[in-house]
Amino acid sequence: YKRLEVLSAFTNALFLMFMSFSLAVEALHAFIQDESEHKHYLIVSAVTNLLVNLLGVWFFRNYARVNIAYRKAEDMNYHSVCLHVISDSIRSAGLILASWLLSLGVENTEVLCLGLVSVTVFMLVMPLFKATGGVLLQMAPPNIPSSALSKCLRQITSREDVTEVLQARFWEVVPGHTVGSLRLQVKSGIDERPLLQYVYDVYHDLGVQDLTLQTDYT
Template sequence: MRTGNRQMKSLLFMISLNLACSTVEFAIGLFTGRIGLVSDAFHLALGSGLLTFSLFAMAASQRKPDHVYTYGFQRLNVLSAFTNTVFLLFMSFSLTVEALHAFIEDESEHKHYLVVSAVTNLMVNLNGVWFFRNYARINLVYKKAEDMNYHSICLHVVADSIRCVGLIWTFWLLSLGVNNAEALCMGLVSCSVFMLVMPVFKASGGVLLQMAPPNIPSSALTKYWEQISCLKDVTQVSEARFWEVVPGHVVGSLLLEGKQGMDDGAIVEYVHGLYGDLGINDFTVQTDYI
């Protein structure tokens, strides 16, 4: 951590604050018999665990490639981003269930004590929002794998801040005598978190599933496929595969089948020039003859 960058040190500080708050909240919940405080403490502890994994991904991704991990460890940042978004989607689902339960049972008046915890957690989360404020936009263009991880961390603390604001808003509406205040507020928070997280969930999941890079139009790939197929002595183009190892590092491969005596050197150079214009960093062309 002494050699870590500013984001790593900021994240470590935020994790420490979260763990301190969850420990105090858990102890108070056990002492007073408030199940809501104990549950919220476990939520904070789980969130801290995921942020700790994000911190580990930041540190481990700086290691150089070796003979086993030939592409290096940058994909840990993508995995961390995906894990964060899965947790937030689960939180969105649990808030929906909580809202439905509050609407049916109307037990919200028994949870006023959570407002103190919500205010405390909000103060901690606002520190995290400030640390990662440069990654607060919903649709962010990822130039590096670290950007995706930083973005997911920022959305993590933003989503938890929205949850805290929802609890505070619930308390205020209940004090005004508004019926079904908890169901209304938690429902809105659930929808907000879901819409906030889905872009990162799709982006990180797409990288892990080796989908075609979103920054390369499919029309361009189809166009170049047709151009190569029309080349002299080329009989078939197949197994065209393009994916991102990490954001900013696109890999591609192509199989060309041609006639005997085909000038494969010139054709391969031409193909590399075409796909190089699309920003593909690592491209392999395999030739075969019939």
């Protein structure tokens, strides 16, 4: 069920990506139509929304960063909520800035501000989008270097009782919980227990919490 929190964070990140895209389309529409008028009630709403969102950012201040080392699934979920609040705050601030520049007689302020907000939101959410997508797609764990995994495989294949490593795959179920699956081809007639214990110890020291082993005899 912990993966539901990762899925929730991914959904939030995906929503913010669509929000960034919609802001870019809105900026393009404003440029084509040459729209540069803001209603007074929209400005009041933007100021109110900004103040409320700044309060929300203060509550999630520990997650108010672009790149975070996710130690558990809750970190991803809280970070996605914080980015959602920050993105909404940036959007409100962009509307306020555009209105202020418009009052000074600056042209195309809405296009400029919407474009900046769109790019900013996209850059903010992209690291979270990649991290949550990597967990859901069961990609290689980012906390374990590929060179370390290759070194472990070389240590295992160097044993006399191991003929070949047929399959090796490692991924994160949730942040901070790495699992793996290993299929070995071993010499017939050997005692598997010392070999299995050795393999478990090697990967446990590397940070793999759960490991499934399958052995085939030559």
